[in-house]
Amino acid sequence: MIITGQASTLDRLLSKAADGGRLSVDEALHLAADASLAALGLAADVRRNQLHPGRRVSYIVERNINYTNVCNAYCRFCAFYRAPGRTDGYTLSKEELATKMDETVAAGGIQILLQGGLNPELGIDYYEELFRWLKQHYPAVNLHALSADEILHICDVSSLSIEESLSRLIAAGMGSLPGAGAEILVDHVRKRIARLKSGADKWLAVHRTAHRLGIPSTCTMMFGVEETWHDRLLHLEMLRQLQDETGGFTAFITWPYQQGELKLSSGNTSAAEYLRVQALARLFLDNIPHLQSSWVTQGPSVGQIALSFGADDFGSVMFEENVVSAAGTTFRMNSDFIELQIRHAGYTPWRRNVRYQVER
Numbered sequence: 228m229i230i231t232g233q234a235s236t237l238d239r240l241l242s243k244a245a246d247g248g249r250l251s252v253d254e255a256l257h258l259a260a261d262a263s264l265a266a267l268g269l270a271a272d273v274r275r276n277q278l279h280p281g282r283r284v285s286y287i288v289e290r291n292i293n294y295t296n297v298c299n300a301y302c303r304f305c306a307f308y309r310a311p312g313r314t315d316g317y318t319l320s321k322e323e324l325a326t327k328m329d330e331t332v333a334a335g336g337i338q339i340l341l342q343g344g345l346n347p348e349l350g351i352d353y354y355e356e357l358f359r360w361l362k363q364h365y366p367a368v369n370l371h372a373l374s375a376d377e378i379l380h381i382c383d384v385s386s387l388s389i390e391e392s393l394s395r396l397i398a399a400g401m402g403s404l405p406g407a408g409a410e411i412l413v414d415h416v417r418k419r420i421a422r423l424k425s426g427a428d429k430w431l432a433v434h435r436t437a438h439r440l441g442i443p444s445t446c447t448m449m450f451g452v453e454e455t456w457h458d459r460l461l462h463l464e465m466l467r468q469l470q471d472e473t474g475g476f477t478a479f480i481t482w483p484y485q486q487g488e489l490k491l492s493s494g495n496t497s498a499a500e501y502l503r504v505q506a507l508a509r510l511f512l513d514n515i516p517h518l519q520s521s522w523v524t525q526g527p528s529v530g531q532i533a534l535s536f537g538a539d540d541f542g543s544v545m546f547e548e549n550v551v552s553a554a555g556t557t558f559r560m561n562s563d564f565i566e567l568q569i570r571h572a573g574y575t576p577w578r579r580n581v582r583y584q585v586e587r
């Protein structure tokens with residue numbers, strides 16, 4: 228077989244990345260443009276198996292609690308929020324929270340993913356009281372709580388620095404920081420889809436501070452909002468640089484924008500594009516240990532295929548999910564079904580906590 232210069236360059240880059248070598252943005256752009264989906268998947272799978280030998284796939288039992296849908300950020304891609312003053316806006320009461328928490332604990336849940344809108348009525352006092360109450364009544368449940376923009380919102384409402392806000396929230400019981408709200412960390416993209424949200428530097432500053440204060444976080448990328456591959460790779464480069472600096476990211480999760488009934492036009496959000504993005508992320512993010520497959524947006528079958536495209540984690544059992552489902556996606560699974568999906572894909576399931584330690 229004659230190997231052309233183009234093919235040999237692609238092969239060299241794929242084999243470098245599969246061995247854990249660092250790709251530059253330009254090299255990754257070359258792969259994004261010219262490597263086949265199958266070749267990217269194969270290389271990502273080699274890298275995934277190097278990092279996580281033994282064909283094991285983790286998942287966590289947690290509940291997503293969206294404590295308020297009131298928000299004044301008005302992101303163009305969001306079907307979940309209600310503007311302040313709307314009659315269908317809500318903030319969950321303690322009774323409603325207790326019901327959800329009791330159900331979570333009864334089902335073996337060890338974590339809640341607590342996220343909501345940027346509610347102008349809620350400042351640091353509300354969150355400190357809420358976290359203390361949750362830890363008092365449910366001490367074993369980790370509070371994987373608040374996006375970077377919710378932290379920044381608390382800073383604004385209560386006139387605090389990022390460090391002051393996070394220190395007080397951690398003292399009240401916050402255990403880790405979700406990577407939500409990153410979307411695409413390139414300001415011209417963020418300005419177009421989420422005009423009132425923080426810039427990339429602020430999102431990174433919140434995560435940097437969280438890592439310095441000793442709590443882990445995850446990182447994410449929502450693609451398909453008319454960004455370019457260059458934008459996606461700049462986003463991944465920012466995450467990789469912060470991870471070099473702090474080592475505080477446990478996992479990366481990517482998913483395509485769910486268009487639903489919203490007017491924001493989307494780019495290519497097909498399953499093939501999702502697998503391509505995830506495989507390239509596995510190859511590019513050489514320093515982030517875990518990748519979660521996004522079955523919540525892709526469904527169980529694509530979620531299984533994603534395990535051969537760089538993912539080593541199947542995310543979480545979802546008791547409820549309001550943000551993605553508000554845009555029309557409603558995939559749910561219990562732990563038995565998750566384990567079945569993992570086994571049918573040829574892997575052994577194991578339950579983890581937020582730090583990817585064995586939970587049973």
Ligand code: SF4
Binds near residue numbers: 300308345376
């Ligand atoms: S994505 Fe978050 S910040 Fe943006 S409008 Fe929706 S709830 Fe508010």
